[in-house]
Amino acid sequence: MGNWFERQRNIIDFTLSSLVRRKGKNLALLLVYTLLVFLLASVMFFTHALRKEASLVLQGAPEMVVQRMAAGRHELVPRRYLGMIKGIKGVSGARGRLWGYYFDPVMSANYTMVVPEDHPLGAGSISIGQGISRSRLARVGDFIPFRRYDGTPMVLTVREVLTTGSELVSSDLILVSEGDFRKLFGMAPDLYTDIVLSVRNAKEVATAAQKVQKLLPDTRPIMKSEILRTYDTIFDWRSGIIVVILSSAVLAFIIFAWDKASGLSAEERKEIGILKAIGWETSDVLLMKFWEGAAVSLSSFLAGVLFAYIHVFFTPVMLFEPVLKGWSTLYPSFKLVPFISPYQVAMLFFLTVVPYTVATIVPSWRAATIDPDSVMRS
Amino acid sequence: MRKSTLFFMSIAVQSVLLLGAFTHAAYQRGRDASILGETVALVKRLDLTDLCLFTEARYTRHPTQADLHSPFQDHPMSLEHFPSGSLLAPRKGIGYR
Numbered sequence: 001m002g003n004w005f006e007r008q009r010n011i012i013d014f015t016l017s018s019l020v021r022r023k024g025k026n027l028a029l030l031l032v033y034t035l036l037v038f039l040l041a042s043v044m045f046f047t048h049a050l051r052k053e054a055s056l057v058l059q060g061a062p063e064m065v066v067q068r069m070a071a072g073r074h075e076l077v078p079r080r081y082l083g084m085i086k087g088i089k090g091v092s093g094a095r096g097r098l099w100g101y102y103f104d105p106v107m108s109a110n111y112t113m114v115v116p117e118d119h120p121l122g123a124g125s126i127s128i129g130q131g132i133s134r135s136r137l138a139r140v141g142d143f144i145p146f147r148r149y150d151g152t153p154m155v156l157t158v159r160e161v162l163t164t165g166s167e168l169v170s171s172d173l174i175l176v177s178e179g180d181f182r183k184l185f186g187m188a189p190d191l192y193t194d195i196v197l198s199v200r201n202a203k204e205v206a207t208a209a210q211k212v213q214k215l216l217p218d219t220r221p222i223m224k225s226e227i228l229r230t231y232d233t234i235f236d237w238r239s240g241i242i243v244v245i246l247s248s249a250v251l252a253f254i255i256f257a258w259d260k261a262s263g264l265s266a267e268e269r270k271e272i273g274i275l276k277a278i279g280w281e282t283s284d285v286l287l288m289k290f291w292e293g294a295a296v297s298l299s300s301f302l303a304g305v306l307f308a309y310i311h312v313f314f315t316p317v318m319l320f321e322p323v324l325k326g327w328s329t330l331y332p333s334f335k336l337v338p339f340i341s342p343y344q345v346a347m348l349f350f351l352t353v354v355p356y357t358v359a360t361i362v363p364s365w366r367a368a369t370i371d372p373d374s375v376m377r378s
Numbered sequence: 379m380r381k382s383t384l385f386f387m388s389i390a391v392q393s394v395l396l397l398g399a400f401t402h403a404a405y406q407r408g409r410d411a412s413i414l415g416e417t418v419a420l421v422k423r424l425d426l427t428d429l430c431l432f433t434e435a436r437y438t439r440h441p442t443q444a445d446l447h448s449p450f451q452d453h454p455m456s457l458e459h460f461p462s463g464s465l466l467a468p469r470k471g472i473g474y475r
Contacts, residue, residue, distance in 0.1 A: 008382075009382040012381070012382035016381040016384075016385060017381060020381075053414070056418065057418055057429070058421065058427070058428075058429075059418060059421075060417075060418040060419065060420075060422035060426075062427065067445075073445055074443075074445050101436055101439070109433065110433050110434070110439065114426075117425075131433075163413075163416065165413035165416055165417060166413075166416060166417045167430070168417065168429055168430065169420065169426050169429055169430055170420060170430065171430040171433075172430050172439070173424075175424070194443075196425045220445075222427075227427050230441055230442045234441065295385060299388065299389070299392070302389070302392035302395075303392065306392065306395050306396060306399065313403075313406070324431065328434045329433070332430050332431070337406065337410045337414065338402065338406050338407065339403070342400070
């Protein structure tokens with residue numbers, strides 16, 4: 001055992017010396033490899049953490065939202081729909097929801113105005129999300145002017161700023177009283193934005209949705225399961241920009257591994273020839289090449305994963321921030337809960353380290369099995 | 379010091395740091411549990427349906443609530459207008475509704 005270990009160490013010593021002899025090339029290799037793993041791991045950690053957090057947070061979402069549609073567009077719901085929905089067997093509760101968007105020309109930002117069922121602050125007062133507080137420099141006690149639907153001004157007082165911890169769902173929210181909301185948007189008292197309802201038996205949500213659609217054919221029920229599924233697909237690795245980032249990274253890696261696999265440099269072949277001429281076995285050469293691949297890929301893999309972890313969970317995801325922000329003026333400054341699993345790291349390992357190590361062994365095996373004399377002469 | 383010793387030491391240090399990342403993740407999840415609980419309570423109290431990730435368009439601010447025509451509201455073959463629209467994949471089974 002001791003002999004075996006000592007032999008491995010000797011081969012590693014030799015391999016590392018050989019790598020150091022070509023330090024420029026190998027340092028560049030190490031850097032590119034680390035960057036590639038960093039990018040892949042960052043995307044993986046970020047999307048997984050976001051999806052996981054969405055699935056946990058949106059457990060509190062309403063069981064069903066019923067929207068009214070007119071000419072393919074979202075339409076306000078009359079109060080009588082609420083009564084009809086409450087009469088459906090199995091529906092345990094329903095309420096009209098009031099919410100909408102307000103474009104602030106001063107900040108060029110869209111706010112989401114929501115009327116809570118129990119607005120504790122009363123008329124003339126609002127609660128605002130951290131994003132609005134940050135961009136408008138608004139604190140508790142400040143006044144924010146709004147423009148009503150008829151162009152007249154309306155000033156509301158900030159009574160509360162929502163917590164930083166909830167920023168992922170509340171950054172652009174303004175909680176306002178029902179009276180102020182209707183005055184601001186000129187909405188008639190018998191209209192709602194949509195209806196949320198709860199169902200007595202969770203297994204009957206789909207049946208209740210069918211009943212709603214049958215009773216009110218111009219409505220569109222959205223179930224909680226659909227809400228959760230939407231967020232599961234949004235940051236799925238197969239979607240949107242994520243597939244672009246991943247495919248370019250994977251392509252770069254394939255080119256990189258292919259370059260390694262397609263052959264050794266003349267200098268490397270000569271080195272193998274000399275080693276064989278002085279008595280190294282083919283298995284020793286292969287062992288040396290295995291350790292060479294393992295040293296480069298293992299170091300790059302570990303460094304890449306660690307940098308990705310720091311990037312996603314300790315910084316405001318600097319690399320993805322400009323992509324995610326798009327044209328938004330308001331963007332939540334959230335800190336993701338680090339949901340990582342050994343499965344993710346293992347998958348990354350098999351995607352990056354194993355193919356690279358194999359790619360370095362194959363050409364070496366070809367060089368190691370030919371006659372040393374011809375290798376040195378070529 | 380032998381090069382192999384340096385190599386093993388560097389791999390050991392990185393592995394310990396990786397284990398540290400897992401430990402930190404577990405610890406942080408425990409710490410953030412109460413904040414997550416508060417957020418779930420807020421979502422429940424206000425009947426929220428979406429995360430506030432992209433505020434530039436109504437169908438990117440509330441992708442679960444958007445009507446199916448809104449990304450193509452200008453005309454049926456119009457190109458996606460907002461950058462975050464390229465980040466959002468359509469919901470599964472959207473073609474069947």
